[in-house]
Amino acid sequence: MNLNMLSIKQLNRGFDKKEFTPSRMIKNNGEAIKNHNEKFNFYINTFEDEALKKAGNMPERKSPLSGIGVAVSDCILTRGYKTTCGSKMLKDFVGPYDGTAFLKIMEAGSILLGKANVAEFAMGLDTENSSFGRTINPFKEDLSADGAPVAVALGGAVWALASDDGGTLRQNAASLNLVGLKPTYGLVSRYGLIGSTSSLGQIGSITRTVEDSALILGIIAGYDPKDSTSIKAPAKDYMARIDHGIGGLKIGVDGDILNLPQTGEHKKNLEEALKVFEDLGAIVEYVNFKTFEFLLPSYLTLAFGEAGSNMGRYDGVKYGYRTSPYRDLDEMYKKSRYEAFGDETRKRILLGTHILSKEQYDSYYLNAMKARRLIREEYDDMFKKYDLIAGPAAASKVDGGSGYDELLPSLAANICGLPAITVPCGITPSGLPSGLQLLGQRLSEETLLRSARAFEQRTPFINHKPREVQI
Amino acid sequence: MKYEIVIGLEVHVELKTQSKIFCSCSTRFGEPPNTNCCPVCSGMPGALPVINKKVIDYAIKAGLATNCTIADFTRMDRKNYFYPDLPGAYQISQMDFPICKNGHIDIETEDLDKRIRINRIHMEEDAGKLVHSEYSDDSLVDYNRAGTPLIEIVTEPDISNGDEAKVFLEKLKAILEFIEVSDCKMQEGSLRADVNLSVRPAGQKEFGIRTEMKNLNSFKAVTRAIEYESKRHIYELETGGSIIQETRRWDDVKGKSYSMRTKEQAEDYRYFPDPNLMPIHIDAGWIEGIRSQLPQLPHIRKEKYITQYNLPPYDAAILTSSKILSDFFEESIKFSRNYKGVSNWIMGELLRLLKSEDDDIEAIPYKPEYLGTLVNLIDDKTINTNIGKKVFMESFKENKDPALIVKEQDLAPVSDEGELLDIIRKIIGQNPGSAADYRGGKKKALGFLMGQIMRETKGKADPVFVRDLLTGELEKKE
Numbered sequence: 001m002n003l004n005m006l007s008i009k010q011l012n013r014g015f016d017k018k019e020f021t022p023s024r025m026i027k028n029n030g031e032a033i034k035n036h037n038e039k040f041n042f043y044i045n046t047f048e049d050e051a052l053k054k055a056g057n058m059p060e061r062k063s064p065l066s067g068i069g070v071a072v073s074d075c076i077l078t079r080g081y082k083t084t085c086g087s088k089m090l091k092d093f094v095g096p097y098d099g100t101a102f103l104k105i106m107e108a109g110s111i112l113l114g115k116a117n118v119a120e121f122a123m124g125l126d127t128e129n130s131s132f133g134r135t136i137n138p139f140k141e142d143l144s145a146d147g148a149p150v151a152v153a154l155g156g157a158v159w160a161l162a163s164d165d166g167g168t169l170r171q172n173a174a175s176l177n178l179v180g181l182k183p184t185y186g187l188v189s190r191y192g193l194i195g196s197t198s199s200l201g202q203i204g205s206i207t208r209t210v211e212d213s214a215l216i217l218g219i220i221a222g223y224d225p226k227d228s229t230s231i232k233a234p235a236k237d238y239m240a241r242i243d244h245g246i247g248g249l250k251i252g253v254d255g256d257i258l259n260l261p262q263t264g265e266h267k268k269n270l271e272e273a274l275k276v277f278e279d280l281g282a283i284v285e286y287v288n289f290k291t292f293e294f295l296l297p298s299y300l301t302l303a304f305g306e307a308g309s310n311m312g313r314y315d316g317v318k319y320g321y322r323t324s325p326y327r328d329l330d331e332m333y334k335k336s337r338y339e340a341f342g343d344e345t346r347k348r349i350l351l352g353t354h355i356l357s358k359e360q361y362d363s364y365y366l367n368a369m370k371a372r373r374l375i376r377e378e379y380d381d382m383f384k385k386y387d388l389i390a391g392p393a394a395a396s397k398v399d400g401g402s403g404y405d406e407l408l409p410s411l412a413a414n415i416c417g418l419p420a421i422t423v424p425c426g427i428t429p430s431g432l433p434s435g436l437q438l439l440g441q442r443l444s445e446e447t448l449l450r451s452a453r454a455f456e457q458r459t460p461f462i463n464h465k466p467r468e469v470q471i
Numbered sequence: 472m473k474y475e476i477v478i479g480l481e482v483h484v485e486l487k488t489q490s491k492i493f494c495s496c497s498t499r500f501g502e503p504p505n506t507n508c509c510p511v512c513s514g515m516p517g518a519l520p521v522i523n524k525k526v527i528d529y530a531i532k533a534g535l536a537t538n539c540t541i542a543d544f545t546r547m548d549r550k551n552y553f554y555p556d557l558p559g560a561y562q563i564s565q566m567d568f569p570i571c572k573n574g575h576i577d578i579e580t581e582d583l584d585k586r587i588r589i590n591r592i593h594m595e596e597d598a599g600k601l602v603h604s605e606y607s608d609d610s611l612v613d614y615n616r617a618g619t620p621l622i623e624i625v626t627e628p629d630i631s632n633g634d635e636a637k638v639f640l641e642k643l644k645a646i647l648e649f650i651e652v653s654d655c656k657m658q659e660g661s662l663r664a665d666v667n668l669s670v671r672p673a674g675q676k677e678f679g680i681r682t683e684m685k686n687l688n689s690f691k692a693v694t695r696a697i698e699y700e701s702k703r704h705i706y707e708l709e710t711g712g713s714i715i716q717e718t719r720r721w722d723d724v725k726g727k728s729y730s731m732r733t734k735e736q737a738e739d740y741r742y743f744p745d746p747n748l749m750p751i752h753i754d755a756g757w758i759e760g761i762r763s764q765l766p767q768l769p770h771i772r773k774e775k776y777i778t779q780y781n782l783p784p785y786d787a788a789i790l791t792s793s794k795i796l797s798d799f800f801e802e803s804i805k806f807s808r809n810y811k812g813v814s815n816w817i818m819g820e821l822l823r824l825l826k827s828e829d830d831d832i833e834a835i836p837y838k839p840e841y842l843g844t845l846v847n848l849i850d851d852k853t854i855n856t857n858i859g860k861k862v863f864m865e866s867f868k869e870n871k872d873p874a875l876i877v878k879e880q881d882l883a884p885v886s887d888e889g890e891l892l893d894i895i896r897k898i899i900g901q902n903p904g905s906a907a908d909y910r911g912g913k914k915k916a917l918g919f920l921m922g923q924i925m926r927e928t929k930g931k932a933d934p935v936f937v938r939d940l941l942t943g944e945l946e947k948k949e
Contacts, residue, residue: 077517090516097510099517194516198746228521228748306746309551312560313514317612333553356551356741365743 004028004155005465007209008216011158012064022067022111025158026055029069029113032155036468040136041127042150043114044074045082051111058109064215066109071157073148074115075122076102076203077192085194086118086130089314089321089340099192100227101203101220105161108219113157117147120342121311122163122195125171125406129344137175138466140432149176149206155469159212161220163193165201166303167410170422173206174393174435177424177464179452180206181213184442185417186231189224196307196348199229200299200414209462210423210453214238217445233443241446246454247281249447251438252386256292262395262406269426269434270392273455277390280454287386291378294371295411300404301355301368302415308352311345376416383441388451393422393435409437419445423452424461433464472709473673476701477681478630478666482643483621484653485597485661486529491618492596493520493563498620500659504602504613512618514558519747522547526620527570527751529652530594531761533622534571536650536768537589537643541758545570546750547594550740555612556599564595564623566742570753576646577770578638587639588627597621622652628667628678632701633694640664640690645769649794657689664693669714670704679704680714684721684728696721700728772797780810789818796822799835799842806843813846820863837867845873855933858882885932888940895937895944898923909945917941 003020014020030048037043051069058067072078075085077099084090098106106112117127117135126144127135134144138154146168148160153176162169164182173180182204195201205216217238224230251274257263258270274284316322316336323335338346355364382389395406413420418439425436436455440448456462491498494511510518534541548566574589599617601610624643630636644655644662655662669681684700687693704714719728744750767775769791776787790800796817803813821842825835845866849859854877862882866873877883885891898920899906908916917938924937 083516085516093516095510095515095517097515097518190517191519192517226521227519229519229746305743309549309561309741309743312551312553313516313558315553315555315560317555318514318558329555353741356743358739358741361741361743 004032005208005469006158008064008068008158008207008212009209011068012061015061015067022055022058023052025067026051026069026111026113029156029158032469033114036138036154037156040138040150040154041133042116042135042147042154042156043071044084044086044117044132044147046114047081047112048114051113054111061109063108063219065105065219068110068159069113069157070105070110071114071116071148071151071160072102072112073146073160073162074118075163075194076161077194078102078112078115081112081115083115083194084132085121086127086132087120087340087342087345088131089337090194090319091131091321093320095192097192099203100189100224101161102192104220104222105216114151116151116160116162119146119168120345121307122165122168122201123307123344123348125166125168129342131342137432138468139176140430143175143432145175146172149173149178149180152176152178152206152208153466153469159208159216160206161203161216162206163195163201163203164410164414165195165197166299166407166414169204169206170410170413170420170435170437171394171406174422174424174437175433176206177427177433177435177461178206178208179210179213179424179456179462180204180393180422180435181217181445181448182413182420183217183221183445184231184419186227186229187221187233187419187443187445189222189227189230191224191226196310196345197303198306198310200303200306210421210449210456211239211242213421214242214449217449231443236446238446238449242450242453244450245280246277246451248283249281249387249451250283250285250385251277252285252287252382252389254389254391255286255288257391257409260395260405260408261398262401263392263409264398265396265428265430265432266392266394266426266434269428270390270436273425273436273459274390276455276458277451280458282451284390285386287382287389289375289378289382291371291375294375295408295415296402296404298368298371298375299407299411299415301364302372304348304352305355305365305368306352307348308350308354308356311341311349311352314340316340372415375412379412379416379418380441387440387444387447389439391437391439393437413439416442418442419448421448421452423456424464425455425459426461427464433461474670474701474705474708475673475675476631476697477628477669477671477678478632478636478697479628480624480626480630480636480639481665481667482624482626482640483663483665484533484624484647484655486526486620486622487651487653487661488523488525488529488620490523490525492523492526492594492620493618495523496618502615504611504615507615508617512558513614514560520563520745522748522751523620526594527753528761529620530570530592530622531753531758532650532765533624533647533652534574534592535758535762535765536646537571537574537576537592537624539571539574539589539592541753542568542570542572543753544568544750545753547745547748548742549745550595550742552738552740554598555610556601556614556617558599558614558617562596562598563745563748565593567744568750569593570751576639576642578635578642580634580638585629585635587629587635590625590627592622592624595621595623628669633697636666636697637690637694640693642770645792649766649769649797651766651794663687666693666696666700668697668700668704670701670708679708680716682714682716682728683718685718685731686720686722688723692721692723695723695726696728699726703728766794769794769797772801776800776810780804782810782814786811786814786818790814795833795835799839802839803842806840807846807850809846809850812850813842816842816846816863820860821867824864824867837870838872841866841871841873848873848877852884852886852933853877854882855884855931857930857934858884882931885928886936891928891932891937891940892944894924894927895941898927899941899944906945917945920945
């Protein structure tokens with residue numbers, strides 16, 4: 001058994017039985033970083049030495065996360081450590097405060113191993129446009145991936161705290177054969193989450209098993225007075241009913257998403273997975289959404305519009321990159337932002353500015369808000385008939401189309417603020433892992449978790465690891 | 472050609488809450504630069520705004536006090552533009568759904584009574600401050616003020632001249648001070664007024680092109696700017712020129728307005744609802760809760776003082792010019808029925824003692840009951856007016872009951888006729904020359920004798936009574 005591939009639960013059992021110590025695990029993580037980070041480029045900044053010291057000094061274990069090494073996506077603020085958000089603009093930025101979710105996992109005893117590579121300002125599913133280079137997917141090296149799940153897949157951390165603005169967390173968890181959970185909008189505080197959007201993203205977890213994500217959710221979920229969009233929901237024990245299975249649940253399968261050219265390579269694995277659900281006692285039916293055609297245009301409009309405004313604060317005045325030399329204020333603004341932002345970021349800012357302009361506002365942003373309402377209403381109706389909506393978690397880039405079509409499997413969750421989980425469901429002929437995504441009504445994480453766990457326990461897929469870590 | 476001047480005002484008022492509008496930083500004025508800041512009000516990555524409920528309460532209060540309708544649904548919108556004093560590159564303000572609408576303030580000028588309608592009141596955050604370095608070309612940014620809560624009050628173009636504008640602003644200031652939402656100090660920037668002005672030929676329905684003027688730092692500057700700008704508009708139109716729609720900066724020293732913006736198009740602020748803040752629902756219960764806490768407004772009190780207490784309008788105006796003064800008056804008259812007397816003492820001696828320290832009255836460190844007592848002591852002739860003044864000074868300084876002072880210092884008047892006659896005769900005896908002068912026709916000699924007598928009685932005699940007795944004595948002998 002490769003200790004470096006153990007889940008949080010397994011590690012805790014090992015600590016309890018004194019089979020190994022947190023220090024030993026952190027040392028393993030450090031070795032994985034040393035062996036793999038240079039090639040795969042999953043961490044922008046690492047803190048192995050400090051982590052090792054901390055692991056050696058552990059007083060008592062306050063929670064299941066104590067003494068366990070975590071990767072934190074570099075779009076989440078960590079006081080005292082650099083937070084770059086994948087951009088030259090924040091290359092050396094050390095924030096003066098902690099994001100709430102990060103603070104919670106640290107108070108629970110987590111050990112920070114590194115800040116993981118992200119698309120610049122989280123604008124993208126992969127790291128093609130990160131200022132720090134692309135992170136390579138060890139399962140398929142011609143593909144780039146988000147840094148956090150690669151860190152977990154290669155043993156550079158046991159789990160990761162990451163963000164999902166338009167599916168990055170889920171799609172990448174799927175492509176790295178891991179479990180990814182995006183909670184209901186407002187369940188986890190967004191205070192300290194740097195991103196370009198506001199109404200669409202949430203912080204979630206990337207783990208090796210479903211149980212691990214239940215453990216983490218219990219710690220990071222909860223009302224935060226610093227976040228006005230934070231929900232005042234009662235605390236839940238997400239582990240309590242996690243083995244209750246999926247029997248009797250009604251699952252709707254999004255036919256439009258399943259039949260996209262972008263999800264073609266995963267289709268067979270998905271169909272097999274749905275058969276497993278039926279074996280487990282779930283009722284599976286195919287459905288179509290009338291609002292399917294609104295998903296991408298409304299998402300892009302809202303996301304780019306919000307980005308155009310949210311990105312304004314990176315102006316070279318207060319922190320971050322400032323150009324030199326410059327003649328006046330106007331030149332300082334223009335040159336700093338031009339030099340420090342990559343192509344995709346600049347494009348989205350320009351589009352976002354256009355979208356919010358007086359002449360265009362009604363046609364774009366206002367209509368997108370209306371479309372969003374219609375999508376939400378249709379999903380609300382669908383959830384009266386079905387407990388879960390299933391589909392492929394990830395999609396690939398295919399020639400033609402809008403250039404953003406691969407976002408489609410993910411978008412409903414972001415647009416409607418719904419929780420979604422992805423769990424490994426097979427490998428494609430090209431070696432790329434497939435993920436099965438389950439989408440639930442708001443605050444139905446318990447249902448998602450027990451369904452995903454039932455599937456996980458019935459299938460062998462979670463044991464599939466990258467070549468680099470196989471023994 | 473006769474022209475009509477059409478003016479609307481946009482008034483920004485700083486609310487005197489303890490914390491800023493979207494974070495818990497202090498709003499305290501005058502702190503070292505960038506010490507009252509946090510990630511939220513300094514535009515740090517990942518920081519989020521949380522609205523301060525007191526700000527909403529104060530905005531509702533201001534709306535109720537100006538006869539507005541309070542919205543049941545209101546929300547915050549972003550106004551996007553770049554400037555170094557705006558840390559997030561957007562100001563959180565309100566566009567589509569302001570918290571208050573359709574109010575009014577009635578004003579009285581020398582010429583007429585008029586209703587100035589209020590189009591809207593909305594909440595927004597203030598920007599920071601730019602300070603230009605003395606030693607270099609650099610500008611320095613201080614974010615202490617960023618995030619201070621403001622309400623913006625926008626009138627309809629109902630104002631016709633500088634005097635009306637001044638009266639409106641004075642009345643607005645009095646109302647806002649009375650309901651204690653702001654200290655409205657224009658010189659300190661807690662009240663700022665922008666003037667929107669256009670002219671049109673008398674009788675024309677369409678509005679002329681308007682200009683906006685900023686940097687008006689006093690009510691006088693507002694009237695001067697209106698005077699200048701209306702003349703400038705008229706001059707342009709009469710000489711075949713045209714007015715450019717633009718924002719202009721008023722220079723009070725030079726007495727002129729200067730064009731500020733070079734581009735002719737208005738800037739597009741790309742307003743959209745702030746996605747980090749939830750919309751606000753205001754129900755009747757919330758509004759009534761605030762309405763029940765509203766103090767009686769200045770113009771209502773002024774009416775009451777004139778009709779119920781029979782005070783002249785001049786007195787009523789001064790007493791209601793400040794809530795503290797007005798409250799003090801109303802408390803004092805619980806202890807004395809002599810409303811005019813109390814009013815006189817407040818307007819005279821009290822204000823004199825208070826204003827020696829400060830311009831605006833912050834507080835009156837004196838018990839209203841004591842003033843009532845003092846007026847009564849004089850009215851029932853326990854002491855005379857002169858002694859009264861001395862007693863008041865001491866009573867105010869020590870915040871002590873004047874009745875106690877009178878008792879302790881034996882300041883009761885000498886009113887016994889016999890006692891007085893003794894003193895009078897003694898003084899006449901000591902000053903035969905003056906007595907003779909008086910009898911010889913020099914009426915002025917009375918004054919000297921009066922002085923001597925009053926000194927002898929340590930001022931405790933009633934001068935009118937003494938005068939009677941003295942003249943009686945002088946004219947008697949012979």
